[in-house]
Amino acid sequence: MxxxxxxxxxxxxxxxxxxxxxxxxxxxxxxxxxxxxxxxxxxxxxxxxxxxxxxxxxxxxxxxxxxxxxxxxxxxxxxxxxxxxxxxxxxxxxxxxxxxxxxxxxxxxxxxxxxxxxxxxxxxxxxxxxxxxxxxxxxxxxxxxxxxxxxxxxxxxxxxxxxxxxxxxxxxxxxxxxxxxxxxxxxxxxxxxxxxxxxxxxxxxxxxxxxxxxxxxxxxxxxxxxxxxxTLNYEPLPEEVMEYDDPLYSSDELLGLAPQGYEYTLPVKLIVSRLMDGSRFQEFKADYGTTLVTGFGHVEGHLVGIVASNGELSHDASLKGSHFVQLCSQRSIPILFFQNTAPHAAEPTSILQAEAHTNRLKAQASMMAAVACAAVPKITIVIGGCYGSESYVMCGRSFSPNFLFLWPNARVALVDSRHFSTIPKADDSDCKGDELELSHLKEKLEEESSAFYSSARLWDDGVILPQNTRKVVAQCLEIIKQQKYQVISPCQYPVIRM
CATH class of the missing domain: 3.90.226.10 (2-enoyl-CoA Hydratase; Chain A, domain 1)
Incomplete structure (x- = not known):
């Protein structure tokens, strides 16, 4: 159309x-x-x-x-x-x-x-x-x-x-x-x-x-x-013949891996293995903070750092993410975020749980600062849910990634409507009214969180098919690379036309 x-x-x-x-x-x-x-x-x-x-x-x-x-x-x-x-x-x-x-x-x-x-x-x-x-x-x-x-x-x-x-x-x-x-x-x-x-x-x-x-x-x-x-004296990228291996697994398998809900846990490495050259992935802190997967790999010959959601972003996972993002910034390596944020954890019911929540909040804030200040190109792919504060930590739109794309199954919202608590049934008319209002709110959230609602309003740079992800990411990395070859004049004023 x-x-x-x-x-x-x-x-x-x-x-x-x-x-x-x-x-x-x-x-x-x-x-x-x-x-x-x-x-x-x-x-x-x-x-x-x-x-x-x-x-x-x-x-x-x-x-x-x-x-x-x-x-x-x-x-x-x-x-x-x-x-x-x-x-x-x-x-x-x-x-x-x-x-x-x-x-x-x-x-x-x-x-x-x-x-x-x-x-x-x-x-x-x-x-x-x-x-x-x-x-x-x-x-x-x-x-x-x-x-x-x-x-x-x-x-x-x-x-x-x-x-x-x-x-x-x-x-x-x-x-x-x-x-x-x-x-x-x-x-x-x-x-x-x-x-x-x-x-x-x-x-x-x-x-x-x-x-x-x-x-x-x-x-x-x-x-x-x-x-x-x-005649602009704008040098094209040098012609480099980069040899690289295809992933060991077909990209078409991503269609069966695209997350649709949280009824099960999808190991995000299944997705990474279908995008990296030769399915090779050098994982960083593999056994620490396992709800976030970090590491290095190549996409069509381009070195990238991977930061991928693998469940709820815990305290340890956030500290690991902060460390890894700073490493990428230090080494001038572009970062590729795969965002599939889990629903919010239940509210704390004890002092110990409240302390754990506070510590997790502090760790997420440190990762947020690291992502915001990392002076390297960032590409974000929303492969599942993009919910609440974790969308910021994982370089959502407000953190200015160079490019941000969604899979068609992606959801973008402050909260996931499927995890609203339901109101207990009662004969009281106020409760029935509240239940009806909640139902309407859930319907509205469901409609407004779809990938197509998001893309129609330019909250992203487009919906891409899962099997095209590797090609799109490689193209973005190639585009980003061009600025390394530009000579920038020191004077800072525009051309004023006659």
Whole structure:
């Protein structure tokens, strides 16, 4: 459903009447001929204001001239490219990934501007639309190049995206760029003006200087972008032929291992053994704090530290996790978290139990601090439950992992509704009311904790199939690795366009 954008009729109108390429065709022409990592494809589904397939824009990471780049491409077949609150959130996440991993950014702009009925949700706040432009300036000051293509309508706030990029290409007869379009000019002044005269490619290439490159067609525009990237002095990763072994066990077996509940204990090493090269895993503190599994391994030749939930995160397990995370940070080894948090333990019923709970809390706090301050890339995969404070300790979204993905069976919530205590039955009407209220709360929690509810709201970077985990993790590690090869200039100011 998501891959069809706004639907067949919208695509026909976009490609035949408006003579434009569908967004996925644009990416084929722009990116190298190899697979790319699409981010948050399910964002925007079943939102309170309706379905917005892929949040009205495609974001992801692919190679252009051998260099990993973040792309943000509006899909004008979805609501005419109008920007919804979830679309803003998706673009901001893509920019955050670009900054965190120092990846150059390409914007394909084809947008009708903000969806005005929801302006209060996408304009005024700190993390709303204006933050996109703020980030563009910050990224430029960080020496992260940004290139934009005006390949359609570019109206109102959307007009700042290409004008703040370092180099901009505009497509003749298709690309238009203005703050207010012809209908608003007509309403305000009574004057009839064509989109081309008001903000077409020739005007911005010859008169205003808002565009740096004029492209007679979309094909030539994407060739121009490839030429620009080849002159950015942004070195691609050196061609290394890394030899590695496949896991001893098939990745397809992960489909049968994906945890569905807590009725049984699943040894997390069964999952690790289907992801590591040769199923080799050098475990750290194997016999201490066994409810957390830590150790080193390789994923398609990339060395990683593994931190994997193996039950309730005990005091000893938290201390072990804190120690191991600091080791990885000291050795500059990326950390891969597998999150499957157990339900909360029962409330303490004695002084001794209360003391044990307090000690566990202190140990978890120390691991939380170690995870937050570890200056290495972090990738989190939620393979089961993502509940409560343990989701923070295991590098959940609020701890800014470089990438965070969910398996389709994952659950994301403060508490697990299946472990609510039930209210004893009684004839009292208040008890019946409480029971009904609890039942409604459990239903609401059940709905809101699904992986698809989470992904639709961009609490993660996408739902991935368990059997694709090794491939996705390897791709992320390859992307993260590129920043090691960039030369960073000492001066810290953005490129101010003329």
């Amino acid at each position: 998501v891959s069809k954008g706004g639907g067949e009729n919208s695509i026909l109108r976009h490609t035949q009447r408006n003579k434009k390429l569908f967004v996925r065709e644009r990416l084929k022409m722009l990116l190298d001929d190899e697979s790319f990592l699409e981010l948050s494809p399910l964002a925007g589904l079943n939102m309170p204001y309706g379905d917005v397939p892929a949040a009205g824009c495609l974001t992801g990471i692919g190679k252009i001239c051998g260099v990993w780049c973040v792309f943000m491409a509006n899909d004008a077949t979805v609501k005419g490219g109008t920007i919804y609150p979830i679309g803003v959130k998706k673009q901001l996440r893509a920019q955050e990934i670009a900054m965190q991993n120092r990846l150059l950014s390409v914007y394909l702009v084809d947008s009708g501007g903000a969806f005005l009925p929801l302006q209060s949700e996408l304009f005024p706040d700190k993390s709303d639309g204006g933050r996109v432009f703020y980030n563009e300036a910050i990224m430029s000051a960080m020496k992260i190049p940004q290139v934009a293509v005006v390949c359609g309508s570019c109206v109102a706030g959307g007009a700042y995206v290409p004008t703040m990029a370092e180099e901009t290409v505009i497509v003749d007869k298709i690309g238009t760029l203005f703050l207010a379009g012809p209908p608003l000019v007509k309403a305000a002044t009574g004057e009839n003006v064509s989109p081309e005269d008001l903000g077409g490619a020739r005007l911005h290439s010859k008169v205003s200087g808002c565009s740096d490159h004029f492209a007679p067609s979309e094909k030539e525009a994407y060739e121009c972008v490839r030429n620009i990237i080849s």
